Amino acid sequence: MSTGSPAHDGSARDVSRAGRLAAERLDVDRLDTGRLAAERPEGYDPRAFEPFAVTVDLAVFTIRAGQLHTLLIRRGEPPYAGRWALPGGFLHARESAEDAARRELAEETGLPDALVADLQLEQLRTYSAPDRDPRMRVVSVAYTALVPDLPEPAASGGGDADQARWTPVATVGPLAFDHAAILADALDRTGAKLEYTCVATAFCPPEFTLGELQQVYETVWGATLDRPNFRRKVLASPGFVTPVPGASRLTGGRGKPAALYRRGPATTLHPPLLRPR
């Protein structure tokens, strides 16, 4: 697909992100970087095994106030000190990348583990440019997560030097390492997945109206949809949503109360819900 090819970037998490992450602090100086080719005169010895650091990066999206937001953390240590970055961290020794992503997500957002356990979490892509991280060779597996609007966003960790904050994707400035490219890829993928999967419900609370579901599509796609047609399409897709006998009122104080739905058992959308144009 697209080749963001972010050249001079990196993604290794370091000692930043407050004391709550002390359990996975990394002392870069302890790393055996002596074999890295960058520190050898010229070329490398092909017979030497090169150890890599492996991390996960997370593009976590939610919708707040009709805008798509992503979770960013502020780096406290060089490189890129003071810059915003995607949450993430190193794989533990006996932990898969997805397990690591789930663990990091729980740590960063403070969500209960039970909620994180059955969360939409999709592997996006692996970023492996040799100079992603100026310090060492880091290969990072990026994941995308879609979460409902959380009452307390990521306010855990307190008002420390290392903040974590929901940021509207439209106002995201330059990010550390190649995280801008990762974020762009995640946005592309998320928009595309809405077309042929049921992931849109992941943005919604357990019970939601069709109007809220439509707002998810409109927010991510940046387009307006015809309400009657959207309604028909969703209800015609078996297993996309299941009705809840009961109604509630939303999106403003007035208007007819809307029926409530839960996400259905289906994961893919047949036929797809194509975006306009």
Add this chain to the structure above:
Amino acid sequence: MSTGSPAHDGSARDVSRAGRLAAERLDVDRLDTGRLAAERPEGYDPRAFEPFAVTVDLAVFTIRAGQLHTLLIRRGEPPYAGRWALPGGFLHARESAEDAARRELAEETGLPDALVADLQLEQLRTYSAPDRDPRMRVVSVAYTALVPDLPEPAASGGGDADQARWTPVATVGPLAFDHAAILADALDRTGAKLEYTCVATAFCPPEFTLGELQQVYETVWGATLDRPNFRRKVLASPGFVTPVPGASRLTGGRGKPAALYRRGPATTLHPPLLRPR
């Protein structure tokens, strides 16, 4: 998407695959595996940085005699000695995963580098289960490549102990490590990509007929398509194929000679070419 979750498997390339790969031979005993949690009594030290080996695995597909084939190599060393496996290998020190995949593909297939340079190569997924490889912690980035039917398949390397062979996917037996899961994922992805991208032409020689292109779809999908409708859809997709003023005869000796086409500049298919049912 799907979660193959291959549990007890691995993917590290070792000293197998003939002498032509000597440049990247790996002596497992030289690896610093002392820190691996599997060799410690119980649990692990979260503060210790764990070095990972990073490899690429390649699911290379071609169509020969109306059957989808994949390129497999036979392992000469334990673990899984004698078993077939996907081609692949370790990342070099200053090499991205895609570069490594391209290099390995050139080495395994013996294709000229120029041809490999502008080849369809798509990152599939990264496999990181902790026990993928019984010897050590290996994270593998899997790629999918689609190539035309090659005159000399993978006959380079000679009749050595380590063979490389095109195998019909229908007759693939058990594979080493989690390669069966990777192959299954690659098949799923390839079938899906035919629907909304132009990658099908990657299976074809530079000049091809619409009948050959249709056979690609029918072979990968295992379904028959209506020829007139297929023709219209392809020609209606701008940039999918471009006509060549000239004709040739094919697929048997008789019948009207078919017009020839080259692949066009487009990469995505609007509207998509959905498979039946």
Add this chain to the structure above:
DNA sequence: ACAAAAGTGTTTTCCGTACACCCATGG
């Protein structure tokens, strides 16, 4: 009574499907 949001119906257009038919070539 009016505004705002949910829900229903209808028309028109377009696309996918199925299938009939003609063309060119080899045996």
Add this chain to the structure above:
DNA sequence: CCATGGGTGTACGGAAAACACTTTTGT
């Protein structure tokens, strides 16, 4: 002249886009 494969035309059915209309609430 018949089998085989390439290429064209066309009619039918269903889905999607556009839009008018009804229903139910709050103010």
